[in-house]
Amino acid sequence: MAKYKVLHIGDPIKYNHDIYARFASEFDLIQPSAAERERDAFKQALKERRWGDFDAIFRPFWNTGGEMGRWDEELISLLPSSVKIVASAGAGYDWADVDVFAKYGIIYCNGAAASSESVADISLFLILSVFRNLRWSHAAAHSLNPTQFLDAHTNSPLSARNPSTQTLGIIGLGQIGYTIARKVHAAFNMRILYHDIIRKPTELEKAVNATYIPTLEELLGSVDCVVVSTPFAGRTLMDRATFGKMKRGARFVNVARGGLVDEEALVEAVESGQVSAVGMDVHANEPYVHPRLAGNSRVMMLSHNAGGTVDTHVGFERLAMENIEGFLLRGEALTPVNLHLVKGGSKL
Template structure:
């Protein structure tokens, strides 16, 4: 059958949720040539209206969902069975900014034939750099050191007393929970900068080549990892079973005087149990960039010299946003234009090779 040049096949339709493109204008222009791009308004992205619009097929039978930023496009809340069941049958890919995906039921998306892609690769460098700051802040009491200069008395007290609580990271054991792209970059940078000994835990062991490249050794259980580590970094985008990862039970297995850093997702750490562990002296210091109830942070962790709190800034650079835009568009093109599995497909293991 020959193609009808007078009635060409309609272009695939992409639902662009969130703010307009800011950086990759040329790539987006080509993207809009390949696909019909529809942007729901802010009002239409509120959950009740969003579900109503899906049910009435306001945007037709679109084929992909494009969310280029983590700070916008999520107004409809959790992508759960209620919301996913309203999507058109023709949706094949959901490409989003950010590394974490606890707000999206990626298994349920797969049940509907939808490949979910995150953009962890785009924020790898930024998050890994920030993690080095976390290591320094917990080993060198940087919260105390950076806030005590406000008056001569606190300055003098910090100058005299912070030394006894501070250590060089060099030679200490860094335990990395999750050796994906970000975890690998953290391990490599920590080894290069501080010559730390790197251990890691992941649900699936990495190849010997990856382990050698980032100087990391595998530990088979989380309990074994934290028992051996002087500093533990949470770098996994989600808990394997959807539950809190660092809870009171796991904290009890930490070395006395260990340090904890979370640059992943706020709900992976039980903040009340962490506060208890700091109060008891079992955990010496902590750095949290992400928080369970953002933008609110745990009251017991505020204004403590042992705790560095930042505002979900680890991946927050212009470089990251440029990468989020580009990678999300590339992931959609891989599926819609080339029928390929994207490199950053989180639920790829739930699909056959033939997509």
């Protein structure tokens, strides 16, 4: 029986060599050259059917294999009809139109499960930062200025709160969001409210003391800190109107995607006191950050490193292979994102 063919885009694997050996024995692997991964060259190769009828696309790294740019209708429509699954490293998929993949009967799988622990750990840091004014204190200590030090020492406690006395709102309780809830519950014992398009089973809610809120507006007006952990679906989630629905003086944390937030609206919210502190790992115009946010002592910024650990990269690589193995060999992918959109569930 002929083996399934897998198109491997991006650099060779780095970590899971034993799993890759098994993977390579199970499938016929095709790896385009770096030149063939540029968008125009990649499109031309697909038009020429240079790689024939392959069944899966494997992208083991989040920072290579993306040279062809956004996977949109223009690109996806050129794939052979034999393609059944795309498995990629990385938690976010703003670079891929997963609904268009579904239109062509292709399941898209991401690596959020591999980065959940790392992202949740950073989320705890940012939640603690916004409640305890850590950006203010940190900057003052590093300034080597005794006046700034004494200002932070004396005044930052006047608006600081213990997280355990506050209510946390999570937008998006998927793999990452639920891990954040689990860690927040264990570390801070906070009351947790959440909003998502899919409600978690009751037993999972109870395990982290989480309550489902059916509308975003109700959530925003009910919590002391909002954490955004939902995928970017091509539209802004937090704008002037939504920031205006938050409790005055509430905190805001974004560990999802910068494009979910109107940063001009966020600047206005912080400077007006509508939002009292911000923690952000992601930015709307990376690698550039908003200068007014960067200069504000109530805004803690990171360089999109929430998921950035060796452990995450190992997991990304492994999960991309295991998704393809699970689907092609056993009929079930491990972390499908758009399965509910694929007519009939799959093409197998």
